[in-house]
Amino acid sequence: MMSKSTMLSGLGFALTATTALAGDPVTYQLDWLPGGDKAPIYVCVDQGFCADAGLDVTIASGRGSSDAISRLAAGSSDIGSADIGALMAAKAQEGVAVTAVMSVFNKGPHAFYTVKDSGFDSVADVKGKTVATSPFTSSNVYLPLVLEDVGLTEADFELTKADAGALGPMLMTGQVDGIVAWMTDLSRYTGQGRDAGKEIIALPWSAAGLELYSASLVANDAFLAERPDVAKRFVAAFKKSVEFCQTNPEDAAQSVVNMVPELAKDDVLGSLNDTLGLIFNEVTEADGLGVFEPGRLAATWTRVSQAQGLDEAAQVPESFVTRDFQPGGEG
Amino acid sequence: MSLSMPDFSQPESTKGKRPDLRRILAAPGVAAILTILGTVALWELAARTLNIPSYLLPAPSSIFSTFPSIGAERWAGHVWATLRVALLGFGLAIAIAIPLAIALVRSPALNRTLYPLLVIVQSTPVVAIAPIIIVVLGAGDAPRIVITTLICFFPMVVSTATGLAATPPELIELSRSLRAPGFREITQIRLPFAVPYIFSALKISVTLAVIGAVVAEFCASDAGVGYFIQFSTSMFKLPQAWAGLFVLAAMSLALFQAVSWAQKLLFPWSLPRKR
Amino acid sequence: MEIPAAIRFDRLGQVFETGSGRVEALRNVSFEVARHEFLAVLGPSGCGKSTLLRMIAGLLEPTSGAVEVFGRRVTGPREDIGIVFQKPTLLPWATIEDNVVFPVRHKRGRVGSHDRDRAQELLRMVGLEGFGKRLPDELSGGMQQRVGIARALHMDPDILLMDEPFSALDALTREEMGFDLLRIFGERPKTVVFITHSVSEAALLADRVLVMTGRPGSVLTELPVPVARPRGRETIKDPAVTELAAHLRDLLLQRDAA
Numbered sequence: 001m002m003s004k005s006t007m008l009s010g011l012g013f014a015l016t017a018t019t020a021l022a023g024d025p026v027t028y029q030l031d032w033l034p035g036g037d038k039a040p041i042y043v044c045v046d047q048g049f050c051a052d053a054g055l056d057v058t059i060a061s062g063r064g065s066s067d068a069i070s071r072l073a074a075g076s077s078d079i080g081s082a083d084i085g086a087l088m089a090a091k092a093q094e095g096v097a098v099t100a101v102m103s104v105f106n107k108g109p110h111a112f113y114t115v116k117d118s119g120f121d122s123v124a125d126v127k128g129k130t131v132a133t134s135p136f137t138s139s140n141v142y143l144p145l146v147l148e149d150v151g152l153t154e155a156d157f158e159l160t161k162a163d164a165g166a167l168g169p170m171l172m173t174g175q176v177d178g179i180v181a182w183m184t185d186l187s188r189y190t191g192q193g194r195d196a197g198k199e200i201i202a203l204p205w206s207a208a209g210l211e212l213y214s215a216s217l218v219a220n221d222a223f224l225a226e227r228p229d230v231a232k233r234f235v236a237a238f239k240k241s242v243e244f245c246q247t248n249p250e251d252a253a254q255s256v257v258n259m260v261p262e263l264a265k266d267d268v269l270g271s272l273n274d275t276l277g278l279i280f281n282e283v284t285e286a287d288g289l290g291v292f293e294p295g296r297l298a299a300t301w302t303r304v305s306q307a308q309g310l311d312e313a314a315q316v317p318e319s320f321v322t323r324d325f326q327p328g329g330e331g
Numbered sequence: 332m333s334l335s336m337p338d339f340s341q342p343e344s345t346k347g348k349r350p351d352l353r354r355i356l357a358a359p360g361v362a363a364i365l366t367i368l369g370t371v372a373l374w375e376l377a378a379r380t381l382n383i384p385s386y387l388l389p390a391p392s393s394i395f396s397t398f399p400s401i402g403a404e405r406w407a408g409h410v411w412a413t414l415r416v417a418l419l420g421f422g423l424a425i426a427i428a429i430p431l432a433i434a435l436v437r438s439p440a441l442n443r444t445l446y447p448l449l450v451i452v453q454s455t456p457v458v459a460i461a462p463i464i465i466v467v468l469g470a471g472d473a474p475r476i477v478i479t480t481l482i483c484f485f486p487m488v489v490s491t492a493t494g495l496a497a498t499p500p501e502l503i504e505l506s507r508s509l510r511a512p513g514f515r516e517i518t519q520i521r522l523p524f525a526v527p528y529i530f531s532a533l534k535i536s537v538t539l540a541v542i543g544a545v546v547a548e549f550c551a552s553d554a555g556v557g558y559f560i561q562f563s564t565s566m567f568k569l570p571q572a573w574a575g576l577f578v579l580a581a582m583s584l585a586l587f588q589a590v591s592w593a594q595k596l597l598f599p600w601s602l603p604r605k606r
Numbered sequence: 607m608e609i610p611a612a613i614r615f616d617r618l619g620q621v622f623e624t625g626s627g628r629v630e631a632l633r634n635v636s637f638e639v640a641r642h643e644f645l646a647v648l649g650p651s652g653c654g655k656s657t658l659l660r661m662i663a664g665l666l667e668p669t670s671g672a673v674e675v676f677g678r679r680v681t682g683p684r685e686d687i688g689i690v691f692q693k694p695t696l697l698p699w700a701t702i703e704d705n706v707v708f709p710v711r712h713k714r715g716r717v718g719s720h721d722r723d724r725a726q727e728l729l730r731m732v733g734l735e736g737f738g739k740r741l742p743d744e745l746s747g748g749m750q751q752r753v754g755i756a757r758a759l760h761m762d763p764d765i766l767l768m769d770e771p772f773s774a775l776d777a778l779t780r781e782e783m784g785f786d787l788l789r790i791f792g793e794r795p796k797t798v799v800f801i802t803h804s805v806s807e808a809a810l811l812a813d814r815v816l817v818m819t820g821r822p823g824s825v826l827t828e829l830p831v832p833v834a835r836p837r838g839r840e841t842i843k844d845p846a847v848t849e850l851a852a853h854l855r856d857l858l859l860q861r862d863a864a
Binding site (some may be wrong): 031032034035040057060061062063067071072074076161164165168169172188192195196261262263264267 | 382384385387402407462467469519549550551552553558559561562563564565567568569571572581
């Protein structure tokens, strides 16, 4: 099983050809490249939760939430992960036939990373600093909101764009005072900082009041309508995998490495641990795992519509999600 | 990174009396290999003595140590994924470019109407429309092949058309005076005369095909050397990304050489004569 | 019934429309070439000599007047005409033999053993026996031009058009080629129109020399060569030939000075 999945993902093009598992075929769309923050879907396949649910899952990597949503909308993938803010914007603007079925991150992963004791110790300190961000991250959308919350505008600091891979080195070499990156990369950046003799800290925007749902499980509407049973089984298996990641992070990281040997286990584990805080926290304790709590969902839409300049009243927040496919859901 | 260009001025024959150092150095490839080895050694030395952080410029030793840790099977998978797309895209480009060039040379009307269109297509950055192509053509190799083809077909059209038009006019008059069928003017005169032009375009295009495949992998893929580099960069595994770059460079060089060999083997007369 | 001339130009005129305006290349050109006659055409550069050949071959339509070949007006390319160009323009990828049979392959798509036998015979005739399997760039310029002549003769045309065929060769080779032509056409007579810049070449080879004026090209005069055939190496020293050459040179120099 393990060696088979190893080989299959290595010969990525052959993935679609596999019929060995003979379950219901499901194509899972990542919103980025494989990594520890994407551990649940690898756990689902490698630990056999997907197969136990009668599912034969193929994983396709993506290049950002918008890319993932367009591929889900085009039907080349069935279900996958994407930022619910990006989904809300895409539905409001383009009416894409994709709907969120389960929340995964109930906090935004967005953060500033800075060097400790450099005078950039809170989000408000960004005033007068130079900050780098990557061109396509969804964080850019929320940046004006978090600035507004601390009484600043984009005119109060200098923002430069650079490739995601260049952000770390730019921070380490002092070319910029801070970078915009996700909390899921905390251990990677701190590790990189250690190598460079710098102590890196993260300033999560949620700490500045940006409370919203983020990465979610989203699905093609036709998939949900035509194969509701498969969708339900998938959501249940996925949820089980998320819980497995929390209880057995070591094994979860191993599952990722089994399927993607290009990754080092320590890196995966670090990223997974950084990610778990966005999935399991006080919000999860109050509402439960995977839940879209109507109030927080509405608040998320308020934030997204503000950030994107959309008409908030034109959409009902509930129209972005369906709760019918979660275990114990209606329908 | 030092990628030495293939030596075009290489003396083809080294007929001499006794082997000496100068002749060994002049042998095909030796100078190139020595240059590469020297650069790598200098690089390693610099990385160690100057203490350059690995996220800026990893030492060659740390780059090469990533090769075994990935494993031959994985490498083969990535190389094959990129090679397959590059070669299919390259093949499709040839299949489109040569008939198109023939049409352009045969028909002045097409030349006036189609050529500007081709220039517009060429000046559109494929990188910018690649995501659209991927959404339209969906998963699988098809969008990547199309992107590769778009990137590498234009030099072939231009060069082939130039070659077809550069045929000695006397032979075209001979063909006309014989009242031979028009297609034979293409197959027996123009195309063979265009062979040197076509091959110089093929050499450029085959390396463009690798670039095209990588661009496509940056936009969408789950395998391939370009994907591997992007993936490694996003994981901050810079030495691993560099290893991927080396593999890409080696692939480009190998394909370039393969085209040169194909020309030598199939059309020896089309090469500049050694005297 | 009168036997028609092999080639007849009747008040022919040619005007080219170029990017920079109209260029009158030929004006009121009339002359005849008899069957098996060797006509040399002399004239300053740009007097439209090559244009004359293209009209005989049917590759170019005259603006006014007409060209007749064997009594029939030329309206398109005809097969009974062979052309030898200024440069040999052989196919570099094909062997010498394949180059000689090329017109057959190009016209019919295939080559029979009879065609190859004929190529061998022609190569023997032009002094290239045993070179059939070589490639063109293994041969000297003079040898390549002999291949060009063999190629032009392969379909056994009635008329052979030669457009300054030796102008790219060195003086000695050029003389040799002239004697070879005399021998070849001694063996099998052809109607030849031979364009040249060389007065001595014209006087040595031709039955008649047509001298043309500069642009627009027209016929200045026609002079017979008063030397009997067969001719050979000694012909070049024949007073009649040297005298004619001197006269031709004077004619051309006068034109240039005018």
